Amino acid sequence: MKIAVIIPTYNERENIRSLLDRLLAVTKPLAHHQCTFIVVDDTSPDGTAQVVKAYRKTHPNTVLISGKKEGLGKALLRGMTYAIDDLGADAIAQIDADLSHDPTAFGKFVSALDNGSDFVIGSRYITGGSIPSNWGLHRKIYSVLGNAVVRYGLGFSSVHDWTGGYRLYRASYAKRLREQMNKYRGYVFQIAFLYKSILLGADVAEIPIHFSDRQFGHSKIAPSEYIRDVLTFVFRQRVKRAIYGPFLKFCVVGSIGFAINTIILEVLVTLGMHPAWGSAVGAECAIVSNFLLNNNWTFGTKKIAGIRLIRKFFQFNVTSLGAIFLQAGTVLVGTHLFGIQQYRWFYVPGVGFGLLWNYAMYSRVIWRQKR
Numbered sequence: 001m002k003i004a005v006i007i008p009t010y011n012e013r014e015n016i017r018s019l020l021d022r023l024l025a026v027t028k029p030l031a032h033h034q035c036t037f038i039v040v041d042d043t044s045p046d047g048t049a050q051v052v053k054a055y056r057k058t059h060p061n062t063v064l065i066s067g068k069k070e071g072l073g074k075a076l077l078r079g080m081t082y083a084i085d086d087l088g089a090d091a092i093a094q095i096d097a098d099l100s101h102d103p104t105a106f107g108k109f110v111s112a113l114d115n116g117s118d119f120v121i122g123s124r125y126i127t128g129g130s131i132p133s134n135w136g137l138h139r140k141i142y143s144v145l146g147n148a149v150v151r152y153g154l155g156f157s158s159v160h161d162w163t164g165g166y167r168l169y170r171a172s173y174a175k176r177l178r179e180q181m182n183k184y185r186g187y188v189f190q191i192a193f194l195y196k197s198i199l200l201g202a203d204v205a206e207i208p209i210h211f212s213d214r215q216f217g218h219s220k221i222a223p224s225e226y227i228r229d230v231l232t233f234v235f236r237q238r239v240k241r242a243i244y245g246p247f248l249k250f251c252v253v254g255s256i257g258f259a260i261n262t263i264i265l266e267v268l269v270t271l272g273m274h275p276a277w278g279s280a281v282g283a284e285c286a287i288v289s290n291f292l293l294n295n296n297w298t299f300g301t302k303k304i305a306g307i308r309l310i311r312k313f314f315q316f317n318v319t320s321l322g323a324i325f326l327q328a329g330t331v332l333v334g335t336h337l338f339g340i341q342q343y344r345w346f347y348v349p350g351v352g353f354g355l356l357w358n359y360a361m362y363s364r365v366i367w368r369q370k371r
């Protein structure tokens with residue numbers, strides 16, 4: 001397998017040679033794998049590029065890509081593009097240049113890929129992994145909390161470390177995602193790339209790593225910009241998933257149900273039926289339509305079949321009562337406080353509460369994902 005190892009550098013003159021030496025030592029014995037090291041340097045003022053150029057003379061499997069400073073994400077993307085287009089790599093690795101990531105762990109990453117994983121990440125937050133014990137409390141909290149926000153915010157809690165930059169993945173993910181990755185210029189690139197790979201179905205493996213503080217040079221991360229980018233990313237993705245996910249379909253199904261309810265009521269009243277009965281028949285027809293459409297479309301991936309269908313349909317009717325109570329309760333409280341004429345002001349939020357209730361019941365009870 002051809003592995004391209006991307007090493008982004010900005011002012012890493014004191015670290016880069018040592019990292020390359022150590023990486024070479026651990027990758028040499030890897031039979032069946034051919035590694036190329038791509039240093040992506042943003043014309044570091046400290047002369048990192050000169051060190052790499054000198055190193056290349058005796059180590060031809062080292063490549064230097066120089067560019068202007070546009071952020072870590074842009075640098076990683078340049079490295080990916082070179083790995084795909086120029087090297088024809090099968091797998092791509094990323095490692096920080098500041099020796100925070102231990103190169104001796106790299107063999108475990110390769111084994112995990114050999115064993116069938118698609119995306120291997122170095123993890124500080126699983127058993128066997130760690131962050132530096134000498135970090136102050138605020139830095140530990142910042143690191144753990146930041147990671148937790150991403151982990152739970154994006155809703156893939158089985159992956160423990162989202163913000164690290166030590167990874168190895170199949171090049172196919174970089175090929176499929178590189179166009180979309182263009183918009184993530186900074187450190188959020190790491191999170192976005194992992195997230196999008198998971199959405200494409202990547203099987204993630206985590207290797208415990210000890211993260212050590214850099215000894216030379218300075219951190220380039222700008223905390224306020226990073227926090228803003230991460231929160232924006234997590235929020236946007238959740239909204240996107242909510243809009244394009246089952247919720248939108250649920251609303252469409254609900255609207256069809258509402259139309260069925262209204263039409264049947266009007267037809268039956270025209271035929272001479274009492275509106276109360278017409279309304280009840282219409283409501284039950286809407287419930288049947290909602291149940292079938294939700295089962296086949298909204299929650300089609302968790303479709304209920306066979307004899308369970310009858311039990312679940314009964315459950316569906318019972319949970320729908322909750323929405324009716326919420327709607328009626330809101331109207332009751334509102335009219336009690338502000339007078340009967342104001343009922344429309346409370347009918348609308350009442351319908352909204354009922355909608356949320358139904359969605360929660362359908363997704364968490366009726367069409368609950370079996371674990």
Ligand SMILES: Nc1nc2c(ncn2[C@@H]2O[C@H](COP(=O)(O)OP(=O)(O)OP(=O)(O)O)[C@@H](O)[C@H]2O)c(=O)[nH]1
Pocket residue numbers: 007008009010011012040041042069070071072075095096097098100165214218219220221
């Ligand atoms: N080419 C390039 N590399 C960058 C840029 N920003 C950071 N890097 C590199 O990305 C890696 C991680 O950056 P660090 O500044 O160490 O950030 P960090 O490891 O997330 O944070 P610390 O825990 O403070 O070290 C290092 O190898 C940096 O040299 C950039 O704009 N361009």
Ligand SMILES: [Mg+2]
Pocket residue numbers: 096098100214219
């Ligand atoms: Mg670092």
